[in-house]
Amino acid sequence: MNTFQAHSDRNEERENILGQFIYAFGQGAGSIRVSRGAIAALRRRYAAPVQSSMSSWDTTAAYVLPLLGQVGRLAALLATQAGRPFIAEADFTQARRQVEHKVHQDAEQSGRLIAGPFCPATPEDLEPATVPASEPVTADTFTPVPVRVASVVRAPLAH
Numbered sequence: 001m002n003t004f005q006a007h008s009d010r011n012e013e014r015e016n017i018l019g020q021f022i023y024a025f026g027q028g029a030g031s032i033r034v035s036r037g038a039i040a041a042l043r044r045r046y047a048a049p050v051q052s053s054m055s056s057w058d059t060t061a062a063y064v065l066p067l068l069g070q071v072g073r074l075a076a077l078l079a080t081q082a083g084r085p086f087i088a089e090a091d092f093t094q095a096r097r098q099v100e101h102k103v104h105q106d107a108e109q110s111g112r113l114i115a116g117p118f119c120p121a122t123p124e125d126l127e128p129a130t131v132p133a134s135e136p137v138t139a140d141t142f143t144p145v146p147v148r149v150a151s152v153v154r155a156p157l158a159h
Helices: 003-029 036-081 089-110
Strands: none
Touching: 003 036, 036 089
């Protein structure tokens, strides 16, 4: 295998793992829409740690992916509480900070670091997370879908 092919394979593997991160996040988020900004923030947050820790992915995936599901659930809750029909970048950031903080805190107490290489503490984690009370709805964040409601006619019950 040449150097170019090896580099290409590593990039593809990184993208596949990031795809699993996004999928797990989406499963946790449920039916609420996720903005492209939130997905971009997820990719920015986890691309470098994934790149540097791919060799341990098969042994840690079962622990890391449920954490991304938790981030998705919390981000959906934050968005819903703010009255938004979508998860904004700030919702993702606040949710992942809270979940990662809890994971790091538990790891310090138990001495077991499971997800550490995939979610190391960052300088921005020291800054207070803010979620805007209202973020403008754009085509990126919300696209209404017309719903057609069919009328149901009930037949009289036979006695």
